[in-house]
Amino acid sequence: MLDKIDRTLLSLLQQDCTLSLQSLAESVNLTSTPCWKRLKRLEEEGYIRARVALLDNERLGLGxxxxxxxxxxxxxxxxxxxxxxxxxxxxxxxxxxxxxxxxxxxxxxxxxxxxxxxxxxxxxxxxxxxxxxxxxxxxxxxxxxxxxxxxxx
Known part of the structure; x- marks a missing residue:
């Protein structure tokens, strides 16, 4: 079951998966270790399937x-x-x-x-x-x- 902190972390990662652990932890009022444990659990449970870069199809000639x-x-x-x-x-x-x-x-x-x-x-x-x-x-x-x-x- 996801709590508010889990959902906030997921929401932040959806917007920018390059956010540092420190930045994520501060955003949910946690220290780095408990935040890292939550992220690890969210990955292990399949809530986070991948961390990817979103590319611009137009700039890549795929319009x-x-x-x-x-x-x-x-x-x-x-x-x-x-x-x-x-x-x-x-x-x-x-x-x-x-x-x-x-x-x-x-x-x-x-x-x-x-x-x-x-x-x-x-x-x-x-x-x-x-x-x-x-x-x-x-x-x-x-x-x-x-x-x-x-x-x-």
Whole structure:
């Protein structure tokens, strides 16, 4: 069970994972050792999965975001394992969901441009049998994007 101090630490780390132990400890009115023990426990219990840098896709030349909806005619476990394995290995796929509703799967894809997307699309449809509909929508503007979860403090 998370208490207010745990949630505050998680919230601070979501905003800046480079904060020093001393800074984190001061923010929650702890000394370094108890703060470090809490952080270690939060990592061991899986609340903190990774500490990463968030990169700027535009500056890196990856300015096209596509949302790809997929319908399949296959739903057996062998096909599913193969499909998810193939898609998970595609570096352009940032997120990948199995859906309820009209479509079976949703992907967020990040590429440089339309040519790059077309190359991705061809690999996708040629590499995975059983796809019956692949519908793509392209983001014109990113209005909000965050990785920070809404933690109630």
């Amino acid at each position: 096209l975001t596509a949302f790809v909806l997929l319908k399949t005619q296959q739903h057996n476990s062998v096909w599913y394992q193969t499909f998810t394995s193939v898609v998970s290995e595609m570096p352009e796929v940032l997120s990948f969901y199995r859906m309820a509703g009209e479509y079976d799967y949703l992907m967020q894809v990040q590429v440089a441009d339309m040519k790059s997307y077309d190359d991705f699309y061809k690999r996708l449809v040629n590499g995975i049998p059983g796809l019956v509909d692949v519908t793509s929508s392209f983001a014109m503007e990113r209005i909000k994007h965050t990785t920070a979860l809404p933690l109630s403090l």
